[in-house]
Amino acid sequence: MSASFRNFIITRILLTIPMVLILITLVFFVMRVLPGDPIRSQLGPKVSEQQANAIRERLGLNRPLYIQYFDFLGDVLTLNFGNAMTQGERPIKAELGERLPATIELTVPAMLLTVLFGIFSGAYAAHHRKKPSDYGLRMFSIIVYAIPVFFLGLLFQVLFSVRLPILPLDGRMSPMLLSTFHPITNFYVLDAILTRNWPALGSLLQHLIMPSVTLGLVLTGPFLRLTRVNMIETLHEDFITAGRARGIPEKRLVYRHALRNTFIPILTFIGLQFALLLAGAVLTETTFSWPGMGRYLVTRIELRDYNAVQSVIAVFALFVGAISVLVDILYAFIDPRVRY
């Protein structure tokens, strides 16, 4: 790795800091501007002002706002988020340790589905431009893009667990297997493989299908369309004509030459879409009672649990930042024209 490439990576990492900072600052203040607070949201209006003040003091909410803010920044910096402010006030770190793996286990297959299906069907549509399959795929991309996640999820639930009961309705695994299952990393699929618990693995995968397909499909639309447009452009480039003139088969030109060139701009797009994927995960987890970060976030927003919400958003922001850095590094490796 050259020195300039290292500099590039360092600069790129440094550049994500303001992004994360702005986001968590925003969340910090928006939470406090919203009506309601962690005490009233839990105990209701019946609690006396005195009691409320006592709790406020315990949670540190009576301190000046700027102190609370810098305190929170310190928590993010050390990745030691402190305790939640509601519902048992569990350490947020413990909560994240259980829920983050669940969210990753959901989003990774979803992302793979989105990227692979989106890119290949986009390339296919470009190859068969203006043919029925092209129109069909474009229509499909609009439909899945326009359908709200929860509606698509609900539709799947009705179809595949109620009408045609082949898949479990919700949750991460069958409750009957929980007693036999011993998580190690909290990445359940991985744990099931590590402990050779095949019934659990089967149940986990069955539970994973609907939520990950739902989440994956919703983001497929933009990928499909972007790939298609880029491919059509690439297929008009001189080097494709030149390849055709050399007798290179059309399929090879489309799925190798053109796709490899098209993939480079699409890669950047993956980074951008990752934020949307997390947003989609929040809704998917709620729809499918998936015990991940998203569902945690939704319940804690309702409870005005400042600390928990801030921390989850900070983790999301760090993730999005990390992914975008990773994408840029990958970009440098994939595109031979980019050399540092």
Add this chain to the structure above:
Amino acid sequence: MSNQKETLVQVRDLSVTYHTRLGPLSAVDHVSFDIYKGEILGVVGESGCGKSTMGKALMRLIMPPGEISSGHIIFDGEDVMQYDQKQLRDFRGRRISMIFQDPMTSLNPVQRVDEHLIEAIQVHEPQTPVEAALRRARTLIEKLGIQKERLRDYPHQLSGGMRQRVMIGLGLVLNADLIVADEATTSLDVIVEAKLLDEFKKLRDEFNLTILMITHNIALIAQIADRIMVMYAGQVAEIGDVTEVFDHPRHPYTEGLLRSVPNIELDEREELYKMGGEPPNLSRPPAGCRFHPRCAQAMPICAQREPELTEISPGRFVHCWLYQDHPQEVAHA
């Protein structure tokens, strides 16, 4: 070249139409000519006169919105227009190959030079192992004046001249019978261009290639071509032996074209000739001879009827009313 000319390609009545938003555009219009084995046939004409389109049409590379709207291409006795997709793939690259106008954009930016060459070989000869293909690529590329270390480079790492040599290498690697070189050297500086053209001639002699050389550089083509074809507005204006055409141009367009070639020995007082008018819009070409609006020697018939491409002396074809009998009705009108 031997006196006994063997025909490699017969192009008959070839037309290409682009279906544009403004209606059909006749980029190549009923073109007929022969290409002889082992010759260098130069193709000249103003920008937009259909040279590239004609070259691509020879390998049936016209893509929508364009189409070959009429004609036959008889290559070594076979009608290329009858080929199916598989036959076409086999034909392209192996029998006929093309060196494109722009070496900057004609190589796949994410493919290394050797990958280009090996792919070309293996697509046509799947049984050739990679090492053998690589050896062949290496020998060829060194012959073209590129060090073999450069084979591992990506196109953007090469200079324009080197890239063009790679393009030429890709055109030669399968030992195609006919090379269509479309402005293959235009993007290079004069010295490199002259050198490469010279190499073309050597390669022709060495591999017994047949080359269709499309170019703007009339002065250079005069030195390496055996015959020359002048195109105007999608049609053949004149074909003939290069010295004959240059010494005694017959078609008024050829005459004008030759007079507008800058000449180093040009007398100070003599001004460079500029042909009047513009080439026509090919969506609505003029009736009769497409050149008549710009022609100083135009006659009434020229605006009414299209002349035939007529052989006025052995091997010399001209597309002009000055050299053929006028039909009765018009002549008396």
